[in-house]
Amino acid sequence: MREAAFIKQNKDKWSVFENVLSKKTEIAPDVLSDLYIEITDHLSYAKTFYGGSNTEIYLNSLASQAHQQIYKTKRESKNRIIGFWKTEFPTMFYNHHRELLISFLVFTFFTAVGAFSAASEGDFVRSILSDGYVNMTLENIEKGDPMAVYKQQGEFNMFLGITINNIKVALMAFVYGILLGVGTLYIMLQNGIMLGSFQYFFYEEGLLWESVRTIWIHGAIEISVIIIAGCAGLALANGLLYPGTYTRLESFKRGMVNGLKIMLSTVPFFIIAGFLEGFVTRHTEMPDWLAILIILGSFALILFYYVIYPYHLNKKTVLSG
Secondary structure (H helix, E strand, O other): OOHHHHHHHHHHHHHHHHHHHOOOOOOOHHHHHHHHHHHHHHHHHHHHHOOOOHHHHHHHHHHHHHHHHHOOOHHHHHOHHHHHHHHHHHHHHHHHHHHHHHHHHHHHHHHHHHHHHHHHOOOHHHHHHOHHHHHHHHHHHHOOOOOHHHHOOOHHHHHHHHHHHHHHHHHHHHHHHHOOOHHHHHHHHHHHHHHHHHHHHHHHOOOHHHHHHHHHHHHHHHHHHHHHHHHHHHHHHHHHHOOOOOOHHHHHHHHHHHHHHHHHHHHHHHHHHHHHHHHHOOOOOOOHHHHHHHHHHHHHHHHHHHHHHHHHHHHHHHHHO
């Protein structure tokens, strides 16, 4: 069956189900359950014959929303916060893995561009990081403490300042998504080039490992979550550019809400990154094995919550139908 014929044949059922989920229409629980089973059957069919299409994305979103409402318990409704982190957000975020991948690839590409530019142009690092920072770091290297910049402020003040600054950067990446995603990609470009030139600077000074084992103690979470904020901006842009079966206004609203949920999810991780930078990174005397453990543990946490766990929940939702 052609996709257009499939949509025409079933769109009325989907519309009824969508109205039920949005509280516009009320039907008996048994009828709702039957509709849910039918929707998941349609989703399986769409995955098989129209993989990657807007139809599959729409049905997957519908099935995910339905699963949350049908199987939601009273305890979950009373513990709204727990439900958000445990089920609601990861289930929703699965539908934005494509935007996450784009954000990651753009950031990674421009990190490489930053490193290459620093290697090719002698003054590039100073133009990106500023003369003041470069000169200060060179002085610290001469004194035998290249990472002394992380010890200049008090622990709490550094934690607070870094956390607020990182959240500002993330909010910019999200809000600039309203510029059809171009603004978000620019923030990824800007931060990627900065990271690449920064790491090349230490490589050129023969301190690549020293910088990696120190900076990435907090950077593993900090950089990862900035990329996730880029995903939030692209989700907003996607709502504007690709309304699918919704009106453009409704699609924009959904993109905005989903983007805000993604941003909300990043706040605890930015707090963790700020804490690590303020209270842990400064301890450059810590053994390598401990630094590596913190870095790998941080990456594992991000990968699990934003990639593996949402995939697991989505798979479970589809199979339950």
